[in-house]
Amino acid sequence: MSRTATALLALLTLLLPSPNRRTLALAFAGVALCVASYLLGIYSNNRPSIAPQLSPTPGDCHPLLLPSPSSASSDGQLGFLPLHSAAAAFPVDQPPLPPLPFCPANFTHYCPCHDPQRERLFPTRDLQHRERHCPDPRDRPPRCRVPLPPGYRAPLPWPASRDRAWFANVPFPKLSVAKKEQNWVRVEGDWLVFPGGGTSFINGVKWYVTEMAKQVPLRSGEIRTVLDIGCGVASFGGHLLDYDILTMSVAPRDVHEAQVQFALERGIPAMLGVLSIHRLPFPSRSFDMAHCARCLITWTGYNGLYLLEIDRVLRPGGYWVLSGPPINWKNMYKGWGRKRQEVAEEQKAIEDLAKRLCWKKVSEKSAMAVWQKPTNLLHCMKKSKTLNSPPFCLRTDPDSAWYEKMDTCISPLPKLEVLEHTSGGNLVNWPKRLNATPPRLLARSIERITIENFNHENKLWSERVLHYEAYLSNLPRGKYRNIMDMNAGLGGFAAAVSKFPVWVMNVVPVDNKNDTLGIVYERGLIGTYMDWCEAFSTYPRTYDLIHANGVFSMYMDKCELISIVLEMDRILRPGGAAIVRDHIDVIVKVKQLTDSLRWQSRIVHSENGPFHPEKLLIVDNSVQ
Structure with a gap:
């Protein structure tokens, strides 16, 4: 209480008759406490609030009265504190925005940066037309909501979703007809059924993975993150989950249409992508294994450009698995309808390139071959001239991968000094890897991030996720399978929710001061780089829950916030949820935008309580 207020209280206490002194003192103290609490809540981070001051009503104390886990009603539902609704607690000085309309029906499967109409503007050589080509904001992209396909239904919960999906949700008969003979997918009534077959999975994907486990240590925890290039409908990645292995399945939008959408509809991690002229949007040393099953990539073409990219994203000691042509060509070329000499030369070229990269061939059985990347390059550097190895990249950061062109x-x-050591440090096996200190932190390779920060973040996100559960009760019950963290940081949120039957796409914005995606991968998690002024490389309706921590503050001076909200709406499944975590000023603005999309949302306190400026916008579109 200020000196002036204290002096005034003392004077009034002396002047008034004694029976009234105690009442006045209590009333004055209450008013002073309310004013102090209000000012503390608004100015605690030294920034003025955009929310106008409220005219206090009788009994009012703090204007930021919100729904709270402690205010649960007798029926177990979260209640509101009695004096204000969320809307009254956080008034805005602008009228509500008009509702945003739905786009025309032909936008149902709209992928802004992978639009087949825009693809025609780019050369087909090197598959450049299949890369990301986002609309120019100056062209005023349509500001509308992507509509649902007719007959859309809520997807099956995991793990039932791995084997079947509603045809109405991904109504692409072309893929099911084209791949029916290869047993990829078939239509049974209203269902799409995924038996786990495929071009290279003649005996089923389960058999295929079992055979692979005889050549690669899938069961030991050494392999946790896998890159599957040309993934098809991602049955391979889906069945690696039985081994507690997380696969980033990547495929372009091609003649088979929505392969990635099929994968995500089934609850399997996947995103649109292609090996063309730009690096894949992952840091170096990300994956324990890379895989290609009959993906028809010219690995030795363009001076080995694509295999050099695989080498970049493989961790030291990681594995590359190639199945299908030209592997085991002596026994297979007739069935492929290929000429003997042609496939023989193709495999010889792959073997030669792998040797020049210092990869060691581990095995070749049936139609599957396995190579292993060296744990360091000391031995390779000594023999580089003899092997005629490609030169080492000197001009670019190995982790730079957002619209960064590949190079040969x-x-x-x-760097290291001892031949027996592993470059970048050793990773512990999964599941200990999740909470072990990542080698990048041990090496202090990221400025301003320490081991202490890492441990603090882990504890902090465990507390935050526990707080989230009070508002999204379905989080631990398996309703949300596909989760996106729009600003993943060190992967603390994903680590905290890993106790649930979910997987998380950890996104590290390229606008971040620190590139932490390498740390995310070293924890045994997966993710990608992203600029949220653009659209994500996925189809509509592919994520059940979106987490946005500080994203809107990061981008409010870079692009229109409504474009980010519309992208979230495009990605989010009907009935899905979102958690926006930000400063109250920003949260109020985002709430206006989500209201224009008819989202069911409310502003609540974070776990820091009512006097902290950081608030949450909880979106639960299952509430009607």
Whole structure:
């Protein structure tokens, strides 16, 4: 209480008759406490609020009265504190925005940065037309909501979703007809059924993975993150989950249409992508294994450009698995309808390139071959001239991968002195890897991030996720399978929700001061780089829950916030949920935008309580 207020209280206490002194003192103290609480809540981060001051009503104390886990009603539902609704607690000085309309029906499967109409503007050589080509904001992209396909239904919960999906949700008969003979997918009534077959999975994907486990240590926890290039409908990645292995399945939008959408509809991690002229949007040393099953990529073409990219994203000691042509060509070429000499030369070229990269061939059985990347490059550097190895990349950061062109050079590894050591440090096996200190932190390779920060973040996100559960009771019950963290940081949120039957796409915005995606991968998690002024490389209705921590503050001076909200709406499944975490000023603005999309949302306190400026916008579109 200020000196002036204290002096005034003392004077009034002396002047008034004694029976009234105690009442007045209590009343004055209450008013002073309310004013102090209000000012503390608004100015605690030294920034003025955009919310106008409220005219206090009788009994009012703090204007930021919100729904709270402690205010649960007798029926177990979260209640509101009695004096204000969320709307009254956080008034805005502008009238409500008009509702945003739905786009025309032909936008049902709209992918802004992978639009087949825009693809025609780019050369087909090197598959450049299949890469990301986002609309120019100056062209005023349509500001409308992507509509549902007719007959859309809520997807099956995991793990039932791995084997079947509603045809109405991904109504692409072309893929099911084209791949029916290969046993990829078939239509049974209202269902799409995924038996786990495929071009290279003649005996089923389960058999295929079992055979792979005889050549690669899938069961030990050494392999946790896998990159599957040309993934089809991602049955391979889906069945690696039985081994507690997380696969980033990547495929372009091609003649088979929505392969990635099929994968995500089934609850399997996937995103649109292609090996063309730009690096894949992942840091170096990300994956324990890379896989290609009959993906028809010219691995030795363009001076080995594509295999050099695989080398960049493979961790030291990681595995590359190639199945299908030209592997085991002596026994298979007739069935492929290929000429003997042609496939023989193709495999010889792959073997030669792998040797020049210092990869060691581990095995070749049936139609599957396995190579292993060296744990460091000391031995390779000594023999590089003899092997005629590609030069080492000197001009670019190996982790730089957002619209960064590939180059025909070997990405360097962290330096070391001892031949027996692993460049960048050893990773512990899964599941200990999740909470072990990542080697990048041990090496202090990221400025301003320490081991202490990492441990603090883990504890902090465990507390935050526990707080989230009070508002999204379905989080631990398996309703949300596909989750996106729009600003993943060190992966603390994903680690905290890993106790649930979910997977998380950890996104590290390219606008971040620190590139932490390498740490995310070293924890045994997956993710990608992203600029949220653009659209994500996925189909509509592919995520059940979106988490946005500080994203809107990061981008409010870079692009229109409504474009980010519309992208979230495009990605989010009907009935899905979102958690927006930000400063109250920003949250109020975002609430206006979500109201224009008819989202069911409310502003609540974070776990820091009513006097902290950071608030949450909880979106639960299952509430009607």
